[in-house]
Amino acid sequence: MPEIRLNCLVVPSDSVGRITQQHVVTIKINNNESVHSLxxxxxxxxxxxxxxxPIIEFEVRAIPLNSDKVLASVNAEGVMISVNxxxxxxxxxxxxxxxxxxHFPKQPSEKDIHIIIYLEIKTPSSGM
Incomplete structure (x- = not known):
């Protein structure tokens, strides 16, 4: 069961300011696990x-990958521009x-953003 490393960009619906590469979390997981496990x-x-x-509020989306490591940084920049x-x-x-x-039969480039997690964050309504 090969373990792979996925760079996941977490995008909360209530984000303040720009989404940056500091919002990327790296997860190591066996590639025979389910997306739900991720x-x-x-x-x-x-x-x-x-x-x-709630876990069902984690919308997981895979980013098209570049096999060229030089283009991977272009991928990351493009994803940031799109999200922002x-x-x-x-x-x-x-x-x-x-x-x-x-979705990931082999380890993708370590410089790519592989996954975007869109989080639907609900703020409690005020009783006023």
Whole structure:
């Protein structure tokens, strides 16, 4: 069961300011695990920030990858520009039941952003 490393850009719906590469978290996971397992691992490894967010609110999208490591930095910049312009359709939505192997049969470039996690953060409504 090969373990792969995925760079995941976390984009909360309530973000203040620009999304930067500091919003990237790296997850090591067996590629025979499900996309749902990836969501669970991200949530677990980054508590308490995600404690109050239901797992079904983690929308996981795969980014098209470059095999050329030089182009990988272009990928990362392009993803940042897209996310900061408000696009929330970057990449392909991943179905939670499918295995990571279905999308990442081998280790992608370490410089790419592989996954975007869009978090729908609901703020409690004030009773005023």
């Amino acid at each position: 969501r669970s691992q991200i949530k677990k490894e980054h508590t308490p920030r995600f404690d109050n967010i 312009s408000g696009r929330q359709d970057e990449g392909q939505a991943l179905i939670p039941m499918l295995n990571i192997l279905d």
